[in-house]
Amino acid sequence: DGGITQSPKYLFRKEGQNVTLSCEQNLNHDAMYWYRQDPGQGLRLIYYSQIVNDFQKGDIAEGYSVSREKKESFPLTVTSAQKNPTAFYLCASSPGHTDTQYFGPGTRLTVL
Amino acid sequence: SQQGEEDPQALSIQEGENATMNCSYKTSINNLQWYRQNSGRGLVHLILIRSNEREKHSGRLRVTLDTSKKSSSLLITASRAADTASYFCATDAHNDMRFGAGTRLTVKP
Numbered sequence: 001d002g003g004i005t006q007s008p009k010y011l012f013r014k015e016g017q018n019v020t021l022s023c024e025q026n027l028n029h030d031a032m033y034w035y036r037q038d039p040g041q042g043l044r045l046i047y048y049s050q051i052v053n054d055f056q057k058g059d060i061a062e063g064y065s066v067s068r069e070k071k072e073s074f075p076l077t078v079t080s081a082q083k084n085p086t087a088f089y090l091c092a093s094s095p096g097h098t099d100t101q102y103f104g105p106g107t108r109l110t111v112l
Numbered sequence: 113s114q115q116g117e118e119d120p121q122a123l124s125i126q127e128g129e130n131a132t133m134n135c136s137y138k139t140s141i142n143n144l145q146w147y148r149q150n151s152g153r154g155l156v157h158l159i160l161i162r163s164n165e166r167e168k169h170s171g172r173l174r175v176t177l178d179t180s181k182k183s184s185s186l187l188i189t190a191s192r193a194a195d196t197a198s199y200f201c202a203t204d205a206h207n208d209m210r211f212g213a214g215t216r217l218t219v220k221p
Contacts, residue, residue: 035211042200042213043155090154098204100145103154 003027006091006104013085013111021076021107023091032074033092033101036060043090049074050097078109085111116144116201116212124218131188133215135201136181144177145202146186149214155200158186193221 004025013019025032031050035043045058049068063082068074074093078085088108092101119134135144143162147155161168161177161184168175174187188195198214 033209040216043211045208045210088152092155098142098207098209100157100160101147101155101202101209103156105154106152108152 004091004093004102004104006089006107008107009105011107011109013109015111016080018080019078019085019109021078021089021091021109023074023076023104024072025074025093025102025104026072027093027095027102028071029093029095029102030071031094031097031099032068033094034058034064034066034074034076035090035092037088037090037106046076046089048097085109116203116210118199118201118212118215120215121213122216122218124220125191127191127193127219127221129191129219131191131195131217131219133186133199133217135184135186135203135212137184137201137203137205138182139205140179141203141205143204144175144184146173146175146184147200147202147211149198149200151197158199188217191217191219193219195219 007022033048034046044060047066049055065077090106091104094101116135116137145160146158149155159170161175172189177184196219198216200211200214202211
């Protein structure tokens, strides 16, 4: 059953703690992306990776970090430096950069 | 930075009516894509139109692209309550994809 998965669906953390969001795909896609979505807003690009062991900052990378050690996985860490981390986080993958993107179901992060 | 901007921000229609959403962008593109998002879910790809195409159809969806005006429209014909969702355009410019803020469509039964 091919697709892209994100876990967990809901995540609660205390202020000042780092938290890592999981994103896995078995579509054999080279490119992967992380977006942040605030209520009633569009998607803002945090980081993207076009190939294993390489990634690029998006428009709002400050306070976030990523790694791409495996083709299938692109975890996002929300660090304590991110001032307003409460948001809906979406991961996506595509065969190549700027191709059609396939999205995961999202993780809703709430920082208390 | 957002490349595409959808218009209107919100649209409310009756079931059976047509819904038209527009997307404007600033720089030249290779392609433009439309996505749909149900509340609290991930986005689903609807249709891709390349810069050398002017119109594309998929079921009840019709997409047009006018590169001279840097704009695209998404038409949903004979709308259904299940079409209620947010619709986003995404453009690739300078080898990066960017999504607009979306149009929130409500179809009343």
